[in-house]
Amino acid sequence: MESSVIDRVIHGIELTAAGFLAAVTALMFVSVFLRYLFAWSIPDSYDLSCLMLGILIFWGMAGAGYRGEHITVDLLWSVCAPRVQEAMDLFAALVTLVAMAAFAWMMGNKVLGTLRDNVLTYDTQMPVWVFYAVAWVGLAASVLLLVVRAVRLVLRSDAFARLSHHLTTAE
Amino acid sequence: MSTDLVAITGFATLFGLMMLRVPVGIAMGMVGVCGFGYLNGFTPALKLLAQSPIRTVTDANFAVIPLFLLMGAFASTSGMSRELFRAANTFLGHMKGGLGIATIAACGGFAAICGSSVATAATFSTVAYPEMRRYAYPEGFATGVIAAGGTLGIMIPPSTVLAVYGLITQQDIGRLFIAGIVPGLVAVSLYMATITAIGLLRPGFLPAGPRATWGDRLAALRDVWAVTLLFAFVIGGLYGGLFTATEAAGMGAGGAFIIAVLRRKLSWSDFWRCLLESVRTTAAVFTILIGALLFGYFLTITQTPQRVTELLTGTGLGPYGVLVLILLMYLVLGCVMDAMAMIILTVPIIFPVIQALGFDPIWFGIIIVMTVELGLIHPPVGMNVFVIKSVVKDVKISTIFYGVLPFVVTDIVRLAILILFPTLATFLPTHMG
Amino acid sequence: AQDKPVNLKMSTWVPPTHPLQASIQAWINDITKESKGTITGTIYPAEQLGKAFDHYDMVRDGIADFAYISPGYQPGRFPIIAAGQIPFTFADGTAGTAALDAWYRKYAAREMKDVKVCMSFLHDPGTLHSRKKIVVPEDMKGLKVRPAHGTMGEFVTLLGGTNVKASAPEARDILERGVADAISFPWQSVILFGIDKVVKYHLDVPLYSTSYVWAMNKDVYDGMSVAQKKVIDDHCTTDWAVKFAGPWADFEAGGRAKMRAMPDHEVVPVTPDQLAQWKKAAAPLQKNWADAVRKTGANPDTVWAELQASLTRYKGGL
Numbered sequence A: 001m002e003s004s005v006i007d008r009v010i011h012g013i014e015l016t017a018a019g020f021l022a023a024v025t026a027l028m029f030v031s032v033f034l035r036y037l038f039a040w041s042i043p044d045s046y047d048l049s050c051l052m053l054g055i056l057i058f059w060g061m062a063g064a065g066y067r068g069e070h071i072t073v074d075l076l077w078s079v080c081a082p083r084v085q086e087a088m089d090l091f092a093a094l095v096t097l098v099a100m101a102a103f104a105w106m107m108g109n110k111v112l113g114t115l116r117d118n119v120l121t122y123d124t125q126m127p128v129w130v131f132y133a134v135a136w137v138g139l140a141a142s143v144l145l146l147v148v149r150a151v152r153l154v155l156r157s158d159a160f161a162r163l164s165h166h167l168t169t170a171e
Numbered sequence B: 001m002s003t004d005l006v007a008i009t010g011f012a013t014l015f016g017l018m019m020l021r022v023p024v025g026i027a028m029g030m031v032g033v034c035g036f037g038y039l040n041g042f043t044p045a046l047k048l049l050a051q052s053p054i055r056t057v058t059d060a061n062f063a064v065i066p067l068f069l070l071m072g073a074f075a076s077t078s079g080m081s082r083e084l085f086r087a088a089n090t091f092l093g094h095m096k097g098g099l100g101i102a103t104i105a106a107c108g109g110f111a112a113i114c115g116s117s118v119a120t121a122a123t124f125s126t127v128a129y130p131e132m133r134r135y136a137y138p139e140g141f142a143t144g145v146i147a148a149g150g151t152l153g154i155m156i157p158p159s160t161v162l163a164v165y166g167l168i169t170q171q172d173i174g175r176l177f178i179a180g181i182v183p184g185l186v187a188v189s190l191y192m193a194t195i196t197a198i199g200l201l202r203p204g205f206l207p208a209g210p211r212a213t214w215g216d217r218l219a220a221l222r223d224v225w226a227v228t229l230l231f232a233f234v235i236g237g238l239y240g241g242l243f244t245a246t247e248a249a250g251m252g253a254g255g256a257f258i259i260a261v262l263r264r265k266l267s268w269s270d271f272w273r274c275l276l277e278s279v280r281t282t283a284a285v286f287t288i289l290i291g292a293l294l295f296g297y298f299l300t301i302t303q304t305p306q307r308v309t310e311l312l313t314g315t316g317l318g319p320y321g322v323l324v325l326i327l328l329m330y331l332v333l334g335c336v337m338d339a340m341a342m343i344i345l346t347v348p349i350i351f352p353v354i355q356a357l358g359f360d361p362i363w364f365g366i367i368i369v370m371t372v373e374l375g376l377i378h379p380p381v382g383m384n385v386f387v388i389k390s391v392v393k394d395v396k397i398s399t400i401f402y403g404v405l406p407f408v409v410t411d412i413v414r415l416a417i418l419i420l421f422p423t424l425a426t427f428l429p430t431h432m433g
Numbered sequence C: 001a002q003d004k005p006v007n008l009k010m011s012t013w014v015p016p017t018h019p020l021q022a023s024i025q026a027w028i029n030d031i032t033k034e035s036k037g038t039i040t041g042t043i044y045p046a047e048q049l050g051k052a053f054d055h056y057d058m059v060r061d062g063i064a065d066f067a068y069i070s071p072g073y074q075p076g077r078f079p080i081i082a083a084g085q086i087p088f089t090f091a092d093g094t095a096g097t098a099a100l101d102a103w104y105r106k107y108a109a110r111e112m113k114d115v116k117v118c119m120s121f122l123h124d125p126g127t128l129h130s131r132k133k134i135v136v137p138e139d140m141k142g143l144k145v146r147p148a149h150g151t152m153g154e155f156v157t158l159l160g161g162t163n164v165k166a167s168a169p170e171a172r173d174i175l176e177r178g179v180a181d182a183i184s185f186p187w188q189s190v191i192l193f194g195i196d197k198v199v200k201y202h203l204d205v206p207l208y209s210t211s212y213v214w215a216m217n218k219d220v221y222d223g224m225s226v227a228q229k230k231v232i233d234d235h236c237t238t239d240w241a242v243k244f245a246g247p248w249a250d251f252e253a254g255g256r257a258k259m260r261a262m263p264d265h266e267v268v269p270v271t272p273d274q275l276a277q278w279k280k281a282a283a284p285l286q287k288n289w290a291d292a293v294r295k296t297g298a299n300p301d302t303v304w305a306e307l308q309a310s311l312t313r314y315k316g317g318l
């Protein structure tokens, strides 16, 4: 469980998600131009951008969970003693782990179901389950990284504790 | 247990988990699934996890969030914020409190391409704060201006919070954005008036900067073409009916990227940093969106929105009485919660009430954004204040809250104006192409 | 009367103003009466329990007890009932529904084995509504079309157009912004969703329909008493399918007359020769359908012949 190895894994996951975001943006941008300049639309560009959006979000969630970057209510936490804070962080990490594990399990079933049900895209009849499966990998990574996070919180790695106190927000 | 009691237990558990710092989205999802399971069997409840989240994350409409975030990141990286501030400063800097007024103007300009309040506040903490301190502006005032200016980020389009409101209530995001323009300009004017008033009321408190020459002014104006072009392109395209909101977001992100590259302001590592930032915030937002939708199924089968609507419309307070009650509730929630989380958690319950009372849904979107904006700057939890504190390390949180106080008053005045004159928000969207 | 009381969660993805809402309400009211109050129901309209796309899975998984399913949203998953979506198969919604329901009963348990199919129905045949005038199949070349379902999507591709996806509420927006040039939609729904504000031309042919299913969760059915099951069975009949879909069919059919009366709209007439061109252009769709059905192990020729027989019997064919 070398920190540098995990860091590289998580960096790789996030870079992949970033790559998918770049692809979604490019696809959207090009589609609009093609529409106005040539009155033409790329077959399945809609489905493709939606499915890639799903992948980038699930992969991005792996990073957010590991770093403790999810949006939280810090009011009580911020006035607690450090020992209590650590306990709360561990509790939150364990709850998150249980939730994400259930989610990853059910989503795994969804991937298999989509494969079985032969769900296809409209234009090019691509199998949808392949994209779901790639998105699912992000959830599976999420669960593994949350296990690492929980173990680290138990071992109270100082550097890690500092990392998880980053301020995050969404609006 | 009666369904009402189950719903109340659900809410209590949710708040308990959130107080213990379980991520908001995870807590909502968990309570939602468990509550649905309690009423309806746990196998179907778990199956919700297989249906709902994947549908949410592959919904094209939701793509506006990462795309507008990316547009803001590219714009910020390519130095547009600095140029805006410089241009505003050459015109306004010589007035009493001129740097503050220029900061508000530049925040307003930046808000026109950035959908996030916190990003706007963070950007101007690095751009405007050192300048204001150089001219001996008080710490509290300088940070207060930036905190208030930052809130323009979600008022002036594009706006992530308005987009999420639109997605939850199925209102047209384009119309919501257009509705934000005039209230945003009202906000800019009122903030500027507040600074001018402070300058007049407290002689010697706010210094004036040097007067710039017309040559400098024109040179600075030339620099802001990029922002102007991008805003005109994105919002003009939306208003003129050229793009859907999702497409406008894609065009904005693509356009900001091209401008940054053409001006050689975007290195390879900047490029990836912008994408990573957007992915991270997107992941955080979608976690609560997914959680909120799961919680929403629980609310649906307990019929909570209908109950709340019956309860509030039955109070005999009349539409405006209920509205004030709702806004007060938001102000209280703003003491503990993040704006986005607040919107996502409460709108599904409050929106039916607003509809039952006969209020305009687009107008209410603007009202609610202004209310959560207040939450961004009022104590004890004010996200903009925290972000400024994280950039400007040597200033006390209490100093920032003190400095932002006049703008809190301004915001309340503006809220009252918008309630009295709804047409300020509804005029433009009803005349869209 | 030892029957356990049941409250059925009934999910739809149309707004409560849609004619189906009233049909479902009338249907469940009758069930409540016949079951002496032991079976009641709550309608959750407008995707409150889940997206349109997911309604089959929702009723299978017990998220809803009854659900309004559009099998055509998932091309490839329910090939047999897709026959209901082949252009120029049905003349009108009411008789067509009777024909479809009677025919599909034989295949429902096989194709939708995870749920109990209560009844199948159609909407009144819809057509193409467009910003540019469409008269013959060649006019579709290069056009961007929002199709109603997978089969219409195939048709658009076949004619050299491209498909644009959007939900019904988004349809107006994408037409207004030129993301799409045309839409396949039933007549009155064009007005219901405000699409009449953004399109001008309406091809005057009963081009296509969409097959829907009203289905029940199997466990919920199995958990009922014999008497309750009988009440449900008595309300899952071809007669009820017609009562269910009839008001909606009338609603849609009324839109055509309204559109004719609107001064800035052109309902484009089609000559017998042009109609023949359209039918010829759509012919490959039936072959594609047959290929898909064959993969499931059924004999498409038999299935098609049975559908034709049913159409003749109920006078629902074109």
Ligand code: NA
Residues within 6 Å of the ligand: B110, B111, B112, B113, B114, B115, B116, B152, B153, B154, B155, B156, B157, B158, B159
């Ligand atoms: Na903005």
Ligand code: NA
Residues within 6 Å of the ligand: B334, B335, B336, B374, B375, B376, B377, B378, B379, B380, B381, B382, B383
């Ligand atoms: Na606050």
